[in-house]
Amino acid sequence: MLIGEYQHTIDTKRRLAIPSKFRKDLGEQAVITKGLESCLVIYTLEEWGKQAQKLEALPNSQADARNYARVMLSGASDVELDKLGRVLIPDYLKNYAVLKKNVTLLGLSNKIEIWDSEKWEEHKKRTESSVGDIAERLKELGI
Amino acid sequence: MLIGEYQHTIDTKRRLAIPSKFRKDLGEQAVITKGLESCLVIYTLEEWGKQAQKLEALPNSQADARNYARVMLSGASDVELDKLGRVLIPDYLKNYAVLKKNVTLLGLSNKIEIWDSEKWEEHKKRTESSVGDIAERLKELGI
């Protein structure tokens, strides 16, 4: 179902345990990639397939499209869950999101986000305090 | 699956190790050819078939199309993976892409691109900073 917030750790070998509640959704494989606000995103294979198809369909003759696909696809990595439900975070992704030992996993329905715990707390504080304002703005967009 | 970014080296005998995650997709043979932005592209035999078909189908009346097809088709070379999963980069392709020792391999779903590492870093920086703009423009194209 992919909801909830979990505190986990990345060990010295860059392994991260996926919350057990998320495992049946992911199966044995998943795709991890860069997200906005320098967090990481984990997709199910199915969900990633949809994203990849869109990127493959981009016109190869346009430089913009080529570059966009390059960044999006090369930034991703397919990972396997080991017997205990852990994944290996590639070095370049760990660096991108500036992950230290403590990370927070967020279940967001069709994807999972990984944040450095400190950064998430900070971000959450800022966001929650302005959640009313944001709701106002979203209403204007018809949500 | 062909996604992700890998740092490898070309040795003094122009051998390049294919990332092990890519090997099962390629099998024992692959096609390597020129790409845009002076990188190289590796296709599976199957995928190359599709690309070649597209190129052959280009309107023969247009000089641009003809030239593009010429460059792509004549530049191609089929390579075999040795027992350790390495391919031999032909000299003219190595020169075309100005490859030195350190190269970066990009998994782009249906193909693999090979860049000189320095050039890719530079290119990526420029692209990433404008990825938001690109996304906006692509949205206008209905993606």
Place this chain on the structure above:
DNA sequence: AGTTGTAGTGGATAGTTGTGGATAAGTATG
């Protein structure tokens, strides 16, 4: 409380991967 089970963390070992070099086989050139 005691027991059982599960989840998260940490570490040891065996296997794989990437790289470099050595030797053998093929190709051209004088």
Place this chain on the structure above:
DNA sequence: CATACTTATCCACAACTATCCACTACAACT
């Protein structure tokens, strides 16, 4: 034909990764 030169096959090493097992903490249930 001999020589230099390139290309293929094979092996060796170091670094990394996967797999396996152990330990602790917590929860649920009896």
